[in-house]
Amino acid sequence: MLKYLLKRSGIYLIMIFLTTSAGYFLAVSSLKPAVLEQEKIPRPTPEQVAASFRGLGLDPDKNAWERYVEWLGGIVTRWDWGRSPNGAYVNAEFADRVLVSTRLFIASIILTLIIGVALGVYSAARQYKFQDRVITSYSYLVHILPAPIAYFLVQLGAISINETVGERIFFVTGISTPGIDPGWPAFVDLVAHYAVPTFAMTIFGWAGYQIAQRQYLLDNVNADFVRTARAKGLTRNQAIRKHALRVSFIPVAQSIAFTIPAIFTGGFFAEAIFAWPGIGLWSIQSIGLQDVNVATATLAYGSVIFAIGAILADFATTLVDPRVRVQ
C-alpha cells in the first residue's frame, strides 16, 4: 500500500513539474509587467523599468528559456519562488495566503462532503417521495444559481439577523477584528467571522455530492447483489445500507479528487465577496498585475492540491473497493 502511494506520489511530482514549467513559459511569454509601469506618475523611462526589473530578477531583455533556468535555479537552490514587479517576495506572501484559504475552505469542504453524501443516501432511500423531491430540487436550483449571487444572499440574511437582534452577531466580511484580546474573545471573534462564509459555501456546495450519491445509490438499490442480500433475510433497508451504499460510494470517492482542487483554486468568488484574501484571489489578481512569478506559484499550488486530492481519492477507493487493492 505504502509503496503504491509512494509510486503514485512520484508520478504526480513529475506531473506537477511539467504543468508548472508549462505554466511558467506561458506566463513569461504573455504577461508583460512593463506595460503597467508606464501608467505610473511620473512615468519612468523604459531603461529605468528594465533596470528595476533586472534587480528583481524579472529581466525583460532575457529570453524565456534564460529566465526559466534562472527561476528554476532559484527554487531548486534557495526555494525562492521569485519576486513580484513591486518588489515583494512571493515566498513571504504565499504562506499567509495559503493559510487564509485553508482556514476559509477546510470546514466547508468537510461539511459539504458529509452533508452531501448523507442527503444523497437519504433522498435515494426515499426516491420520488416528498423529502427526495425537496432535497433534489434544491440541489438542482443551487446548481444554476451563480456563486456570487448565492453568497450575497447569505450575507444579506446574516445582516438581517444582526438587525433583528439589534446586535452584531455575525461578520459578513473579513478574517478577524484587529486588536482583539487573545483567549475567549478572540475565539468568539473567529467564530463570528467564520460562520457566514462557511455556512454559505456549505449550503451551496453539497449539491454536487448529493446528486451524485443519490444517483449512484439508486443505480445499486435494485442491483442483483442487493436482491441476494434480501433473499438471505436482510430487510430492504439493511440490504441497501450494508451492500448498496459502499458500492455506490466508490465513484463518489473518486470525484473528491476533482472537487477539492476546484474549491481551493476556484474559490476566488468566496474570497473576494467575504474579503478573505486567499490564494484563489491572488492568482486572479496576479494575472491582472502581469505578475509572472505569482501566477506560476499559484498554478504550482493548484497542481499540488490536485495531486493531494487525487492521492486521497486513490486511498479512499482502495479502502472501499477491494478490487483495486494492490497485491
Next chain:
Amino acid sequence: MSTNISQNPAERLRDAGLYAPGEAVLSVRDLNVRFNSENGVVHAVRGVDFDLMPGKTLGIVGESGSGKSVTSMAIMGLLPETADITGSVRYKGKELLGLSDKAMCKHRGSDIAMVFQDPLSSLTPVYTVGTQIIEALTVHNPNMGKQAKEARAVELLRMVGIPSPKDRLKAFPHEFSGGMRQRVMIAIAIANDPRVLIADEPTTALDVTIQAQVLEVLHTAQEETGAAVVMITHDLGVVAGMADDIMVMYAGKPVETGTVEDIYYNPRMPYTLGLLGAVPRVDTATKQSLVPIEGTPPNLALPVNGCSFAARCPMVSDACLHGEPELVSVPGSEAQTLGHKAACIKSDELSGNADAHKIFHAPPKPVSKFDGVERLEREKVLELKDVKKHFPLLKGALIKRRIGTVKAVDGLSFDIREGECVSIVGESGCGKTTTLLEIMEFHPDQVGEVVIGGVSNKVATDHKTKMAMRKEMQMVFQDPTGALDPRFTVYEVLAEPLENLGMPKAAVKKRIMELMKLVGLQPDHVNRFPNQFSGGQRQRIGIARALAVNPKLVVLDEPVSALDVSVQAGVINLLDKLRAELGLSYLMVAHDLSVVRHISDRVAVMYLGKIVETGDVDDVFDNPRHPYTRALLSAIPVPDPELERTRERIILQGDLPSPLDAPKGCNFATRCPVFAALPAAKQEKCLTLEPPLAPEKEGTQDFACFFPDGELDADMLVVHA
C-alpha cells in the same frame, strides 16, 4: 379446482387453504401479479397454483415473459412495492402474502432460500465471500458464535465443492470464476437448511461443463438439506433429470402440469408439444426439421380473450377463442393435486403418440444440390492453414514488460467445402470468437494463411481484392438487437451493403423485396425500425443483411443463443432452408451442442486455442474419441427424463485453465478424466508430448489424444440412481 371462475376470490382462497395437502411445504393458490407500466397494467402472472412436497423438485418451464421468474419473486416477497400481488402463498400452512418486509425476513433465507441466475452480479463485489456467507448465518442465528459461524461457512464451501475452503473464505467474488460464484450462491442459499430452495435459471449464464458441475452441486445440496426445490428454467433438458413434477407456463399462466413423465412422454397441450419438438437433441442423429412455433406470446398489458396460445396454435378452432380454457385433469390421470392437467380444450386429441412435426407443419428437411456430391469433390470456400493469434500479456504502468503470452488461437487448420456447415464448439475462452475475428481480419501480416474463395490473405493487399473477398463472406451476429442500428429502417439496413457494391437504386429495391421474402418476413414491413420486430424477426433481418450480397460463406456467431426456444426453431429451420436453396456454406460458432448437432455437417472441438477433435458431426457426437469431447457431450442435458436419470455423466473438475498456465504437453491434461486414471508412466507422456491431431483409421474423425480408450477416473463419473 381452485381456478373455478364461478366462486368469488375470497371463497377460492378459503378453499385453497382447505384443499392444500397438509404435508406440502409450499402451497401457492391463485397467485396473480400485476405491474403498473407506462402501457397500462401488465398482468404478468395470472393464477398460478401448485403444491410443493418436502424433498421434491418442481420444474417451472417457460419462455421469457411467461411469468416464471415473477412467480418466484412473488413467493420470496422480493417484487417491488408497486407490484399488485393477490392470491395465497402458504409456507407450512402459514400465509406469506401480505407480510411486511420485516416479518418476511424471518422466512427468507431460513425457510425459503433462492439462487439467482447471474452469479457475476449476484454477489456484493466489496465483501469477501466469507463475510457474505456468514451474514446469512448471522441474520437468522444472532446467538451463534463467531467461530461456529466460520466453521459452518467452511463446511458449506466444502459441501458445494470449493477447493481449500478455509483460505477461500477471505477471497473476494472477483477472484472466483462464474461457476465458482454460483457455488458460493448455493452455499449462501443452503446456509440455514431451508425447506424450500428456489433456483431461478441457475445455470443459464454458465458454460455446459460448468452447468453440469453446478447442477451436480444443486443435487448434492438438495440431498444434504432435504429441501424441496423449485427449479425455474427455459431449458427442457436441465429439468428432465432433476424434477419430479413440471409446470409449463405460458403468458403468465400454467398451461400444463404433471409429473416429468406426463409432460415429456405424453404432453396434452399443443404448446408443450411444440416446445419439446422445438429443441434439437444432442443424442440422436435424426435429420428432420425442428418444430417451429410461429408468432410471439401475447401482450399481457391487454386482456386475454380465449386461449392465450390460440394465435400460435396450429390446432386452433373457433371454440378456442371464447373463454380461456381451465387447467383440468387429463382423462386417465388420477384426480389429485399433482395429477396431469392441461389447459386445452383439445387435449384429448393429443393423447397417444401425437406427432409434433405433423401438428405444427414442420417443413421437410431441405435437400441441397451439394448433398449428393462427395465432400472432397466440392470446392473449398474457406481454408485456414496454421492460423495463430498470440496476445502478449503485459505488466507495468509506464514501461510495459512482457510477462507471458496468451495463445488464443494456436495453429488452427481446417477447411469448409461448398454447401456444408462447419461448427466450432468449446467453452468460453477456448478461442472460438478469436478464430472468427482472425478470418474476418484477412490481413497479410497475420500468422498463418486464410484462403477465402481462392483468395489468400498473403496475396490480397489491394482494396479491390479485399472487397471481392467481403462479398464472398458475410456474418450474422449473436445479439440481433445490438447488431442492427436502431435508427435505420429495415430498408436502409438491407440497402447499405448493396449500395456499397454500387448497385443501381431500382435493383436495390428489387433485391430487398426478394430478401424479405427469402427470410420469411413481410416485404411491406421494410419501412419499419428494428424495435418494431420481435427477437426472432430481428435475427431474420440480420440474416437477410448477410445474404444481401449473395455470399458463398456465412459466418454465424451464436446465431440463436439470444432467442427463446420456440423462436430458435424457426430461425434454425430458416438457416437450414437457405443453405439448401442457395448452396451456402456456414461457419458457425455455438455453445449449444444440440443446435450444432442439428445444423452442422462437420464439427471442430476447440480447447485452449487448439482443435482437439474434428470430423463429421455424427462421427464425433456418436463416437467421441477425445476425453474432452466426451465430457462436453456428457454435460449436455437431454430432454428425456428416463435417459437423464440413468445416464452416466462425466463431471469435469475445475474451470478452463488460464491460457497463461497452459501445460507443456497435452493442454487438457489438468482436467482430463482419462489422465487422472492413468498410471504415472503413461501420464508422463501426456505431460511432455503434445498429441498430434490425426485420425485413428482412414475416414473417421481426427483427434488429439494418446489414450482415447483409457479408463475414466471414477471421481469424475456420476450416475444418479
